[in-house]
Amino acid sequence: MADNSIPSFKAADLVIQLSSTPKTKPEVASFGTVFTDHMLTIEWSATEGWQAPLIKPFGNMSLHPACSSLHYGVQLFEGLKAYRGDDNRLRLFRPMLNMNRMSKSARRACLPTFDHSELLECIRRLVEIDQDWVPHSDSAGLYIRPTFISTEPSLGVKKPGHALLYVILCQAGSYFNNEAEALSLWADPKYTRAWEGGTGDCKMGGNYGCSLLAQYEAVDYGCQQVLWLYGEDHQITEAGTMNIFLHWINEIGEEELATPPLDGIILPGVTRQSILELTRKWDEFQVTERYLTMSQLCSALKQQRVREMFGSGTACMICPIGHIVYQGENLHIPCQDKNTQLTSRIAKELTDIQYGRIHSDWTFLV
Numbered sequence: 001m002a003d004n005s006i007p008s009f010k011a012a013d014l015v016i017q018l019s020s021t022p023k024t025k026p027e028v029a030s031f032g033t034v035f036t037d038h039m040l041t042i043e044w045s046a047t048e049g050w051q052a053p054l055i056k057p058f059g060n061m062s063l064h065p066a067c068s069s070l071h072y073g074v075q076l077f078e079g080l081k082a083y084r085g086d087d088n089r090l091r092l093f094r095p096m097l098n099m100n101r102m103s104k105s106a107r108r109a110c111l112p113t114f115d116h117s118e119l120l121e122c123i124r125r126l127v128e129i130d131q132d133w134v135p136h137s138d139s140a141g142l143y144i145r146p147t148f149i150s151t152e153p154s155l156g157v158k159k160p161g162h163a164l165l166y167v168i169l170c171q172a173g174s175y176f177n178n179e180a181e182a183l184s185l186w187a188d189p190k191y192t193r194a195w196e197g198g199t200g201d202c203k204m205g206g207n208y209g210c211s212l213l214a215q216y217e218a219v220d221y222g223c224q225q226v227l228w229l230y231g232e233d234h235q236i237t238e239a240g241t242m243n244i245f246l247h248w249i250n251e252i253g254e255e256e257l258a259t260p261p262l263d264g265i266i267l268p269g270v271t272r273q274s275i276l277e278l279t280r281k282w283d284e285f286q287v288t289e290r291y292l293t294m295s296q297l298c299s300a301l302k303q304q305r306v307r308e309m310f311g312s313g314t315a316c317m318i319c320p321i322g323h324i325v326y327q328g329e330n331l332h333i334p335c336q337d338k339n340t341q342l343t344s345r346i347a348k349e350l351t352d353i354q355y356g357r358i359h360s361d362w363t364f365l366v
């Protein structure tokens, strides 16, 4: 919904400047290094409001050195993918959830709001223009990175009067691989990703830049990612930049799929929400948003009540967790065999939707 006080930009006003020098598409490139031929930019100022959206050749931007996104992190981003279906049609997965989340982050960052469907239509046009970049593969996609930054050209710590919303695209392989080794996580309560009243539930850049040191410490300890804990009772919150799920027999003997609740310190993932909705529809076991602590996990492991644990997010979709290093112990997390594994079953259902093998109102045709 558009904020009534600020009229939104309109996709109907889109100005398109096509590139005259299209790039050759790489065979393989490491994630986020090679971008498509075009980008979408939309400028805003407090005095003029939103300008007409513009699709133009991908290129560097010019920013005032004082601009407050660079100094104070007044900025945010989103992440979603376009998938090329078996029918060769391009689909986005629940993109309105990303638009909603983006405008929530914008409100938190004191950046202006906009009409969600107008932005989605501009993104649709951008993907359509660069459609040849969407891989012909059912294990890869085109990653879409909407970004919203303050371009306020002054050092005052204040609400921005100038801002730039832009969208860039790059190819992305799927990290999900049935044969892939399960993730190893390093859990040390000395680092905190997010806290109550903070911005951990928004995709604001500062949350990620400040996680790097912990990430490299995890690697030093032989792990791939950080398991973020919270509070005195070492609550399990997220793994790296993924939401986390535990499939287990809970304290009262019920089979349960559990993930921490959205209490302000959890990023409300689209994949998380989709897994909850999907498994609730199956109606085969309890699906719960609840607190999970390391001591609950440890005693469940001792009593062999843990079936599997996995992370979820657009990048990897679903990633099984194999080990957690915690307080000097290497906790082994079981994985069910491939045929009974929840991870594989959820991954299959979600990819079947994303690649258009089954019809779903979760997909949005480009």
Ligand SMILES: *Cc1c(COP(=O)(O)O)cnc(C)c1O
Pocket (backbone or CB within 6 Å): 079, 203, 238, 240, 241, 242, 243, 267, 268, 269, 270, 271, 272, 312, 313, 314, 315
């Ligand atoms: C983006 C993100 C997720 C996953 O969200 P999706 O919408 O499923 O991609 C989870 N945790 C964090 C911290 C994130 O930034």
